[in-house]
Amino acid sequence: MSVKILVAGSPATAPEYSLSGLFTKIATLHKKVNFNLCIVLGDLFPAIDATQPDPTSAAEQQLDDLLSGKINISVPTYFGIGNHSLPKKLQEKVDRSNGEVCENLFFWGRKSIMTTSEGVRIVAFGGKWDGGLIGGGTKDGDEGTEPSSSLGFYSEADIKGGFGAHTKPVDILITSEFPEGIDAGSRIPITEEVKDAMEGRQRKVLAELATRLRPRYHFTTGGLGFWEREPYMNPAENNKEPTPTRFLAIASQNNPSKAKALYAFNFNPAEPPAHPASFTPIPYISSARGKKRPNPDSSTSFRWSTDDNQQHSHRNKHRKNEPRPPPGPDSCFFCLSYPRLEKHLITSIGTEAYVTTAKGPLPLPSDTLPFPAHVLIIPLSHTPLLSLITPEDSCKSTQQELRSYKSAIEKMLKEKYNHNAITFEVGRARGVHAHWQLVPLPSSITPEQIYECFQKEVRTDDLGSIQEVEETEENMYEEGYNGDFFRWWVGGQEGKRWEVRLEEGKYFDLQFGRRVCAELLGVKGRTHWKDCAQSYDDEVKDAEGFKEAFKEYDFSL
The missing domain is CATH 3.60.21.10 (Metallo-dependent phosphatases)
Structure with a gap:
């Protein structure tokens, strides 16, 4: 036990x-x-x-x-x-x-x-x-x-x-x-x-x-x-x-x-x-x-x-089949102290969080968006859940900074490239290091289409019901219940989030968020990041492209 x-x-x-x-x-x-x-x-x-x-x-x-x-x-x-x-x-x-x-x-x-x-x-x-x-x-x-x-x-x-x-x-x-x-x-x-x-x-x-x-x-x-x-x-x-x-x-x-x-x-x-x-x-x-x-x-x-x-x-x-404890900061891919951290992917470092381009990005560059812009927003604290960060003030300031990064990136995508974004999080008490993934979508994809696609995949995986949460100051920084979850935000839908509460012991596909975004983008063959591997030079090119475009919106500079 x-x-x-x-x-x-x-x-x-x-x-x-x-x-x-x-x-x-x-x-x-x-x-x-x-x-x-x-x-x-x-x-x-x-x-x-x-x-x-x-x-x-x-x-x-x-x-x-x-x-x-x-x-x-x-x-x-x-x-x-x-x-x-x-x-x-x-x-x-x-x-x-x-x-x-x-x-x-x-x-x-x-x-x-x-x-x-x-x-x-x-x-x-x-x-x-x-x-x-x-x-x-x-x-x-x-x-x-x-x-x-x-x-x-x-x-x-x-x-x-x-x-x-x-x-x-x-x-x-x-x-x-x-x-x-x-x-x-x-x-x-x-x-x-x-x-x-x-x-x-x-x-x-x-x-x-x-x-x-x-x-x-x-x-x-x-x-x-x-x-x-x-x-x-x-x-x-x-x-x-x-x-x-x-x-x-x-x-x-x-x-x-x-x-x-x-x-x-x-x-x-x-x-x-x-x-x-x-x-x-x-x-x-x-x-x-x-x-x-x-x-x-x-x-x-x-x-x-x-x-x-x-x-x-x-x-x-x-x-072989014995459970292993999650890695500590020294062996966590998302911790800045990790000896083999791929620093060339990092595009911004704030006080409580940092932004990195995704390994194996889902979207492909296009005429309207010249780099994938698929990013991860990661807290500096090594924690499986954001709500476990202590003390309470640090927990709140960390989540505020993640939201500030999300809003700034959404604003850049909207103003420069006429794109919207989905941000999603898998929250698991037995996870390794909490993080948000932000995936850009053309503005032509409506919020209704996004919801219908999530609903279809939730039914396919028999995950139960989708909860729509009106975010308030009281519930913005708390989980609200004791359990694992998948949640997402849609750019332009301020004050709202959607979430699915995951049943304990039931299988959950960790690629679920990418799966939905791949369906919306029409790139189903790119569901897993390993299928989208890039060369080192391409990774550097995309990270530098995002960093340059984000510069005027980056509050950490």
Whole structure:
């Protein structure tokens, strides 16, 4: 069974602290995705001085609201220690209730090894590094009056005490600081905000821990920034196959740069992790056993990708039909960080989205439109659904920019070439990277003809009914229901969209939108983009033609 998990950055370091705001965001996403559990990284509350309480502070007021049940928590949520100890009131509560703060909110202490009811195994270590800390949980010379479960520090002895967790597979590793060397070998740029968060917070003992545990996912707090490293491959050893680890630093809530502060993902803990399309060797200089970092070309460490023997073939055959998770930004064709991104197709880059000419465009150049003008409008955020972009302000601004691009391209086509356009989107929670496709049509094709053609193909594929939606400020940026969909807009029909709600588990042809447009254009043989492949020179020519024509309408310039 696939488990859906949401990881949230700390609300404690936000310029404006709002615990209720965080849980409202989580509840909104939970309605759409139905998460099994949520993890909050770092500190849930900013530091509160128990000796000088301030009842007027936002933190103390919201702590009282939380403890009195005024803040609703919709999904089972776990948190630990970040940079400091728990507030006194909260510590007293978890001591009395064995870690349960209120309904659906659980404190797992400064360190924890747990398995959820869904079978997800989580190892968590919180606090700040302190070399003078004794293994028992007190600082050298201190009285040790704070319970070790809430102490805001950790020692080498604490971490090494977790090495034994490697006897069973670890799905998620949570640390409050960075493993030393995690950026080694990475090609993905680190923002200045994350560099600030890493400064003085990289620990060799955490690198040893990650090397021992070989987690599927390793999360830490990214301060005011977000960074997702390429997956790295843990080498084969002690009868263990090579397995990938994905490392992510999640930004704090309400950060000024609007970096990603909520990260949703899913996997089946009963299945071995799938190998990503691209990866790096393990970045840490040495493992807990003192071995050197493996050579990326080593046939021993990476034999699954180079060995053609019978054992390899049998293993691949066994896994052939197993579901694989969607690719991350490092292996997504639509992410600007993708190493093999075909940059010659890009025609405009905005603040939240970019435009690229389509690979294998549907229309053919004509006397009235000298280039195909079939384009993709793609959000910069790596997300299967636009509505999952966080925070809410970023979600809205991203969709606004996609609409601005759509309107600008429609205006160019109308004014310069007497063409209209259809824009369509396939929305799937299990998709890879949301995007819109815009296909130009001669203005002689009427809206009525367009609707009739869509209706015919919907009936052919038995997709149910077409919903006509009057767009308002309230529904323009929300899906309105929990499920997959196909939707489209027609140039000149402002304030309207049409959509088909896709039945779960039922086959849907991903070329459906192209199929309808091909029917309208009379080019049925060009339904699939692979049937319309162009030479590199033709791709460059068409992209440059579109870019030049769009220049005076391009608001990003």
